Every structure is written in structure tokens, then in C-alpha cells.
Amino acid sequence: MSEIKPIESAPTEDSAEETDWAAAKAFFDSLKTEKPRPPKPRYAVTIAVSSRTLFNMVEERKIYEEEGLEKYVAHQVEHESEPLKPGAAFPFVKALMTVNTRLRALYPDSEELFDIVLMTNNHAQVGVRLINSINHYDLTIERFCMTGGKSPIGYLKAYMTNLYLSKDSEKVTEAIEEGIAAATMFMPDTETQLSDTQLRVAFDGDAVLFSDESEIIVKKHGLDTFFQHEKQFENKPLAQGPLKCFLEALGKLQRKFYAKNERMNCPIRTFLVTARSAASSGARVLKTLRSWGLEIDEALFLAGAPKGPLLQKIRPHIFFDDQMFHIEGAKELGTISAHVPYGIGQKYNRGKLIEQPEKKE
């Protein structure tokens, strides 16, 4: 699983990295605008977003699918001064920027910030419209990769990405297989008013923060066996899941606020929203988090009740879950959801095993 980045500087890293860094710093310092410069990737929490999650490109996508690549690119170039509408990841990105502002105020010289990178396999000519749109909304995104059709996976690793958001589930699956936290984003059916002072992130437990080992037991042996198993192994930590490192990265930034006495006013809040019940299987989860040295601000045990209504109250900027059933439920009630295609949950739909044809290579 993707490792958390070091806090201390690695002395063996070559001077080429330092030269590039110093040159960029000098460039940004010389700019007349108040624009904050991007943080050093080694220390930053890097979030890579695709163009279709950052902006709503549904109509443009139709042109691509119905009329082909050349017409699509020509259309984008023709309309390149028209900003695109916000997409599913837009509120999340704005919330990240809010946290950065607070961090810069408290720690003006620190590079431990969110770094937002645009990672798209769009053609570079489409990129002009994307950059214009980024400027229109005043988003602090300075780094991008426009791969002109190639897979972005190699670049995700090269940018030390902590989280990758895309509309393409194949790319997301590939990223997770490479050990990078990733999720497929879905636009909610209705719009919800979200906080503009606090980043709120909700996680499912099994197969998102934790491995799918317990879910396998539920699917194969049923709930009763599951409850027995969890009680028996209450003190044995679960293995980690694909989003564990991202929660860890959030926790690291939260502690920076606590260190400055800002716990009551912390601009990051995390939620665990799990179908587990507190009494029979909740303890193991909390003990696992404690054994990892991680905190979660609110843990909500639903004991199988639907997640949608509760998420409506929480209003997260993003909600991660491995089961499409929960994603759909959340989406219907206005929550921005992100599917984590990991673990045994992918083979099931609403509790029934999906008959899958052999995957063609």
C-alpha cells in the first residue's frame, strides 16, 4: 500500500531535485501576483484529479463517443475560452484549498500542504481549455500531466500521489493494484450545501480503510459467523485497506492544527460510516485504528441501516465506499460518492454473486 512520505529530508536525494526545486521557487517568487507556489512533492499530500472529475465534461464526452477524437478536440479548442462547469471533485478541491490557506497561516515555511495535480489523458490542445477553466475558478493547481492518450499510472507514481480520483474505473483499479489510493467519483443526483470552512471526509470501514478479510467471511459464511469471528479476534488488528494511508495523511495534517491549539477549530474532520454494529463487531475496528496510531473524529455504526440518510446529515465533501449499492444510495440523497473497486465486494451486487464472464486480456 502507498507509504506515507517522510517528514525528515532524505540526505541521499540528489542535488538535481534541489536545483529544480530552487528554480521553481525563484520563478514563483518573482511573479508579481500573490499566488502561492506549489509545495515540494516529497512533503506534500498529493491529490491527483482527472479532468472529468474536476469539471463536468458530460456533453463534451458525448461528442467524443459519437463523433470521434478529432471532432472532440476541435470542439474543445473552439470553445477554449469558455470555462467548464464544476465536476464531482470540485467541492473537494475547494475544501483542500481552504485547509491549505489555514496551514500556510499557521506554518508559513512548511511544505506539508495539499498539492493538487491535474492528471488527464486528454490531448494537450484540450489542456488550454482546462487551464483557462482552472484560472476562471481561481483554483490553485499548478502541476499537470496531459498524456495525450497514454495511461497516467506511471505518472501517478512519479508524482508520489497519495490519492487519485477519476471517472474511469479501469484506471482506478489499476492504480489500486499499484498500491495507490484511488476511487471512481460519482456526481450526486441533487446538490447539497457543503461547508466552506472545513474539509469533511467520510470513509466506509471494510475494504476501504481495512482489508476485505471480514467481508469475505460475511459473503461466504453469513452474518452470524461474522459476528463470532469479530468478537473472537477483537484484539487482532485488521489488515490495512487501500485508503488507510490517505486517512493517515489527513491525520498528520490534523495534528499540525492540534499543535497550535486549533483542535476545536480544525478545518479537517473525518468520519467512519460502517454497516458494522457497535456492539458485536465495532470494537475490533476501533482497536485496529488505535493500533495504527490513527484517530477518526466520528465513528458511526449503522448495524446494516442504509447510509444515505446519515450521510445527508454529515455532508462530506467526499464519501469512500467499496460497494456500489452504498454509493448509489448515497448519491440519490445528494452525497458526493467515490467508489473504491477493491476486494470481494466487487464480485457481488446487492448481496448476490455476479456471474462474471472470463475477463478477456
Add this chain to the structure above:
Amino acid sequence: MARKLLMLMHEMNERLQQESAKELLQFDVVLITTDSQQQQQSSSIISSTKHHGLEISRFCFANEEDFVESLQTNNVQLFLTSDKSEASQATQKGVLSALLDHQEASPPSDQLRIMFCEDAIIQPDTGPTPANREAIQGFAAQLGEIRRRFSLADSPLCFILVTAHGSKDSCASSLLTLRSSGISVDEAYCLAGAPRDPIMPLLQPHFTIRISFSDLEE
């Protein structure tokens, strides 16, 4: 390395010919050497290139002082070399140059990848001074024209823009400058100070033309 490049250009010429029998735009390759030892073996060089199936239209044997003049008399638009000082000399006299590096990751053999790279700092010992807009003008127009003969996807020719230190706006501005010079970039990467070593092997360019379009002094 150079051999693969020549083979790629040859293939591209063939494809261009296929697209249109009246095709006038072609890659024309001139081999130039200033090494006196090599010059004494001139016949063996010529037969060697034939032996390897490399299409070279002209051979030029010059000495170190006046090889740039030879470039100019031969109307060379792009001079490729692995020798930094030769590249610098050529650039100083107005011939666009690019360095052939020795890379660990070998570039693909089915697509010619040309990288335009913009750095904010100019290190004196890393080769020719970066080209500004005027310097690439003629070359860019023709090269862009060749690219347009092929489709957007699956093209045997690909242009990459990398800005190492500048902001996204300076990268966007270089994109537009290249576009108005005739080159429609396919892939663009704005590093904004991120370390380039992990990224460069993924880009796999055959050679890099260093550019400098923006005024860095305010």
C-alpha cells in the same frame, strides 16, 4: 540511438509518401562528421550506413572550425549531436540544435517523440542556449505540417512539451506560442518544480529541443 532515429524518419517518409504521392515534405538526413580519423575512413562510413539500411542523402566531412558553415550551406534546419560544445557552437551561429542523450529507457521504435523543454534557469554547461520563438520558426512550421498529415491518435510522430519550473500559465503560454508557430503539442507536462528524474524516463523522447519563450526578467 541515432540509428533508430533514422529508421523512424525513413518509416515516416514512407508513410507520408503513402498518404500522397505528390508529397513534398520529407525528412532529409545529412550525416556530418568533424572527426579527422573518421574522415580518412569516409568510404567505410558510407558503405556502413548503406549496409545498415540507413537513408542518408548527403555526407559532409568538415573540420571543427567551419562545420557550422557546412550546416548552413546544406540548409540544415535541425542539428542533432551528442556533443555539447558542437551544439552550442551551432546555436550561436543560428542553427537550431538538439542533444542526443544516452538514456536508460530506450524510446519506442514505432513513434518519433520530440520533446520541447523549458527551464527557468539556464545552466551554462548543459548544452546549447535554449531557442526562442524566432529560432524555431521555420523548422516548426514544416514539422507541424508533417504532423498534420497523420491523425491525432496512433501517429508515428509525437510532440511533447515539458516546463520544469514555470507555473501552469507559463506552460499554457508556451503551448499557445508553439501552436502559433505551427506545432500542435500532443502531450504537456507542467512540473512546477517537482523533481524531473522520475518523470523523464516515462516520457521517452528521442531528442529534446530546449526552448525559452517567456521573459524571465521582470
